[in-house]
Amino acid sequence: MGLLLATLFGMETGLIVSLAACVLATYGQENTQILLAYYLFSTWCGLRCSPGTPVLGFLPVGNDSCGVAVAMILAYRLSAGWDLLGLATLAGAAVFNGLASAGLALLLQALLAQFLSLPTALQLLEISRPDFPLLQEFLRKAPGTYQHSLHVANLAEQAAEKIGADALLTRVGAIYHDIGKTVADPSFFIENQVAAV
Secondary structure (H helix, E strand, O other): HHHHHHHHOOOOHHHHHHHHHHHHHHOOOHHHHHHHHHHHHHOOOOOOOOOOOOOOHHHHHHHHHHHHHHHHHHHHHHHOOOOOOHHHHHHHHHHHHHHHHHHHHHHHHHHHHHHHHHHHHHHHHHHHOOOOOOHHHHHHHHHHHHHHHHHHHHHHHHHHHHOOOOOHHHHHHHHHOOOOHOOOOOOOHHHHHHOOO
């Protein structure tokens, strides 16, 4: 749940909701402190995703969550003695949980983003492809403005990376920032005027 909310609304939302969920999940349990630490650390290590995270970005997040969960299981269980079957069972469950959480968050993110009208990384990549019909029309009608928009997109993407903003969303916004010039007469704008020979 924390990973899903972090990908939809940002890391802060994922942190707060996962804290509340972990506290509620461990309430009234026998080993509340141990379980709460286990749930919190394994969840929070997997909250590096943010809106606009690419599909392949979910795999390292799932791996991080698995690694932290297995390390915590080993730390707690080895102090109680060597029960290899119990350790293997808990470690296997932790690995499955981490990878399944990343996969489920990716699937639900795509579905909920459609429902909430939020842009996903896949949608942004789709509309930024050069063969996307609107970009093809942009290139045909206003080639100078199209080239200008690509230069602005490259600069904006680098700036967004430097300040920690969503680079993909910034790039796509910059590509489309002058798309309105195709509606009017593109030759009104100097970058589309052909010099007389």
